[in-house]
Amino acid sequence: MEGHLRPRGVTETYVGSVIVLVLVIVAGGVFVKQFHYDRTVFLAAAPSGSAGKSSAPLSPAVNAFVDLPSELTPLSAPETFNPDNLYDKIDGKAELYLSAGVLGLRCQRFALKNDPNTWMEFFVYDMDSLRQSFAVYSMQQRADAQLVDLATYAYKTKNALFFCCGRYYIEAVAASPAEEMMAAMLLVSRQFVVKNPPQETRLAELDLFPSEHLVPNSYMLQPADAFGFDQFKNVFSAKYMVNGAEVMAFLAIRPTAEEATALRVAYQQFLLTNGGRNLPGTGKAPAASLAEMLGSVELVFSRGKVVGGVHTAPSTEAAQQMAALLYKKISEAAP
């Protein structure tokens, strides 16, 4: 074929170089172009969020949503959900929020301006009261929680931030653990608290728990079906280390003393019908019913409007000890 060496003219080389240059430019153009595309084609968009369905709109403060710090830029449009379609966003978890009386959810994704691949999603649940927002907050507290001073009830984990701001329960969940993103999330959250100052910041019921031997961060509020008993609504609990063993103290407040007594009796009955075995009282104060259930000790008493007790104690002594502490605190609060 080209066995011989054909003399090449300057023109040929020049033209050839120009063409190769064009090809390089084309390659460069293609390379640059692949960075620029319509993200919405790829974003698995959240299903029906916007107000099309009925139901109470979220309160105006939340509609103002968030003041974005300069580091963040929106990654997707804000979405709104009402109790009917909450499932669409958080699937099975919706049960938890629905049982706690959620009114609505507003959420949006944000990314770091200088690194769009680092992003987080900001969820604001309107739980209608601090009590209810605390309920969902406490029921989901993660093991590696680290308290932050954002609010009375606030903690962070490696990639997320959870806190109660009055009636709102906020979750800021980053796609990956990143220092810069956590800092930005804290900033946004602080601004949120400033913009939506809570009417209630702490729950008075928690003051009824004694502070000695308390396992930190173990407060919980179960809005419904606490310990499997359907009459146990809005039950507060906290964990304690008594004589080296962990016990759970709980209390529930009823509007009248009669109802509290009735609840205590009903719970007792519940324990017995479900395989519990009555235990003799220790004779020590407070007067309480004890039952052995599935290998651990259950205790329940009532004082005034409060039903209190101990759940899954290792022994009668531990249960009674815990009960005494709890009873004392309750008596102090409402003599």
Add this chain to the structure above:
Amino acid sequence: MNIITVRRISQIFFFVLFIWFCIVSSFGEKWWQWRGWPVNWILQLDPLIALGTILTTRTLYAGLAWALLTVALTVVLGRFFCGWLCPFGTIHQFFGWIGLRKKKFAERVAANQYRPAQVIKYYLLIGLLTAAAGDVFADFFHVARQWPTIPGLVSAIGLAAFSFLAIRKVVPNLKKAVGVLVSLVGAWLAVGLFFHPEALFGVSLQIGWLDPIPLVHRSVNLVLLPIGGAVMGTLSTSPRFYVGAWTIGTVFLAAVLLNFLVPRFYCRFICPLGALLAVLGRPALWRVGKREGKCTDCELCENNCEGACEPFEKLRSSECLLCMNCLDACKQTQMTYRTARSAAGEVSGPGISRRGFIISAVAGVTGVPMLRLSGLLGSNWQPRVVRPPGALAEEQFLERCLKCGQCMRVCPTNVIQPAMAEAGLEGLWTPVLSFRVGTSGCQLNCVACGHICPTAAIRPLILDEKLGRDEFASAGPIRMGLAFVDRSRCLPWAMDKPCIVCQENCPVSPKAIYVREEFSTVRDGVLTVKNATPTSVEVCGAALTPGQFATGDYFCKPTNGGDEERRQIVECLANAVTIAAAKPWRAAPAPGSRVEIQVRLQQPNVDPRVCTGCGICEHECPVNGLRAIRVTAENETRNRKHSLLL
């Protein structure tokens, strides 16, 4: 630098670019996925696609404007596209080279001789363009009825002038020419005014059959990449399947193997794009040719001539595809690329005969209405043709679809398939959905196919429009079809077996599949009581399989129990069933009385107001062969005539 080297670099560059574009046309944002890669660029550079869609739709859609660059460069330089850019041409050149490698000089020169059959590609081009120009012809006659308008008048006068010039070429006698013009105008008026010639013409874009760029995309996307991906295991998350891909592969293979018969067989004889570029390149400012000087008649220039354009003799400039092999081969440096024509002369045109022109034009024009006689666009529309979301109504769809296979390649669930017979001959290899072949149904939040379609045969949807949200809430979601439960095959309807897989998987909210509870006594389910306690029933005869009725779907009901409700069975032994402790019998069935074992069936029904035809239900249906719930094209939004509801 040798110009041949540059040409090879260019061919390899565009070939690699083409293959890369095909590989990355998969849904996702990683660097090896679609992202912003301009995967349609080579299709957009193709002027035949631009011209075809201009004729069928009177618009030049978005990125197809790139074709103007190709046209401009072709008009100035000649058929550079064929020799330097076209990936299909590169494949043919490569295989042609292999085929000729061991051949002697005389054989090679013979192989590269011009053959009169090379004119066939022009006839193919004419046929395809006239098939696409049906609307233009219809309008031409329509103008006769509307001509008092200014644009009508202008175009009528323009046409008359143009026709007169054309007639003059054929009929030299002036009086006769005028006579011919007058009679033609009269005929045109008569036909336009008294008949409805629009009915005669149809419009169809069928260039996808033979235009090399869609053809090569289709072959790579639907045949080579799926096979290569299966071998390498990297190109997609799961193996890709395409119905009827063997037909596409056979065409591709045939085209490639024909290069062993004649090098660049496809380019020389078949390619309509090459024909179009040849016509455009006629006034090329720079052309290959001989210098004035001493040609030694060695014919080395024809050793590797790709276009079979006979540079040795009168160069056929319409066939020259600027491969520059003759420049490189000529020992006397007689071959060159310059503004003056070849010193040995040029053959000006491709040699289209008048007869051939008329035959191909008429074939193109009449072919479409003939195909349309099947009524596939009217009452005989095919319900199996479920098109991707955003597809235009069938008539408009066939004006745009190139059968390039891009949508089939990008679809993340592999449900878009090339049609075989379903959509008629015009619809061959156009996209239809098959939910059995794919890995799921059409994903609710995916709009990839419309965004990748180079001609908007599938419209690029925004998610709001596809789902019927916000400003599209009154229009409702885009529906591709409707799911129909086949009650003769559905497990809860026909086989007494509980199943709600379709309802569970329905992705829309509220679900388009809802269930109705039915209780049905199972086969051999009427039993005689031997003994009963508040929570169990012992039956005569060891008739039951242990555990059979304990799945939670079975209930026990006394046959003559009055208002005694059926109770859920929680345990099942060979001769006894236990019912849930929470609801014991009010009155335990007496020994000797009858009880029935009943199965709770949740029978699915489809709500046509909400179903989008996404096919996930069909895909998930456990009746694996002929599915018990199937989507067909009724109620598709792209054609209101197929609507099922008011």
Add this chain to the structure above:
Amino acid sequence: MTNSQDAQVISRRDFLARAAKASATIAATGVVGYWLHDRIGPKAQTVTDRVSLPDFSLPQVGPKMSIITGAERVRTIRRAFATLGGIEQFIKRGDRVLLKVNAAFASPPALGATAHPQLVAEVIRLCYQAGADSVVVSDNPINDPQSCFLLTGIAEAVQTAGARLVLPQEHYFKPTTVRDGTLIKNWPLLYEPFRGVNKLIGIAPVKDHHRSGASMSIKNWYGLMGGRRNMFHQDIHNIIKELAMLVSPTLVILDGTTTMMSNGPTGGSFDDLKQTNAMIVSTDQVAADAFGATLLGKNAAALPFIAKAAAAGRGTADYESLKPARDHVD
């Protein structure tokens, strides 16, 4: 070397010619490309050629109704118009009239399923007598149009009377939407016969109807619908109401001479028919139908579409309030 000089000149001239052609081609394609460029692409099926029917009613004439009894259609219709002040009250000189007849079935006139050809012919004659410029007769039958108009005798009547028959064709239909309606949305309407027309008269027999209870003057407009119109039978009373909203005729002629009492709308047996000998001409189609119901022995209240149409403001079911002119012709 003149030869090579010549060759150079020729070659330069040829180059310039090619350069000119090339630039012209590039310019032309550039212009065409720019002019036709479409960034957005096709939209969802939008309807650009939607039409709506004009209002053919004559409010200045006021609500008028005439009920004439008699066995001879030609006589009763003449008398009916006479009692209303003559057809000249409605049809003026130079008017272009459309007669929308019921030619739904390829049924002989005696079976009473379609408009009677004698009646049609007489109405045409009366229109011309009033000085109408043109009279067009049309319908979109259920069966094949050609055979329908032929077997019903209407085609011949039209030809004899000198009017023009328009058979429906695919491109005669244009989409229409009824404002405040829910059913007729971008639905194909037989529009071509309406071109240039300024008066509309509906001619329909009184018939029982299996689905809606009765098919009279309002239901007659169903014959203007195209497409898969049988779908509307899913919601028959509402579609009849929307037909009343769609069409505002100048007049309706409801022929109750032989009423189809049962097995409507096709009938098929003479036993289905009853000689009720009534001819109704009315400007109010709801009132006409309300009276027609009595011929069928039905209560207007038993026909929901009458109440719906009245509620939609398309007329009144209380036909007596129109003070219908009554007379008898032997």
